[in-house]
Amino acid sequence: MLLIADIATALVALIHVYILVLEMFLWTRSAGRRAFGLTREFAEQTKVLAANQGLYNGFLAAGLVYGLVLGPAGYAMRMFFLACVLVAGVYGAATASRKILFVQALPAAVALALLLWAR
Helix, strand or coil: CHHHHHHHHHHHHHHHHHHHHHHHHHCCCHHHHHHHCCCCCHHHHHHHHHHHHHHHHHHHHHHEEEEHHHHHHHHHHHHHHHHHHHHHHHHCCCHHHHHHHHHHHHHHHHHHHHHHHHH
């Protein structure tokens, strides 16, 4: 069961690396604009803010990966970062887009539940 929890945690980390790339490097390009439903003008006006958001998503991914690398000693770190992702996803769904609930919060909740179950 721990292997399944680790795989789910790694998938959450990969989602956040993907979000980092979208927000930091592709925000003003067609892939980034399409992913977030942005106009070219709005994307240009907000690219610095998006890059900042991307950096935070990168930190979430880094914390999850570090927790995985630590193995059993990283249990608390994985719990903390998955909880952070879950809270950020719920907040984002409530304030920005309901899609965030399914893209960010749900995978984190599943990984968190699997991690708790594996313990």
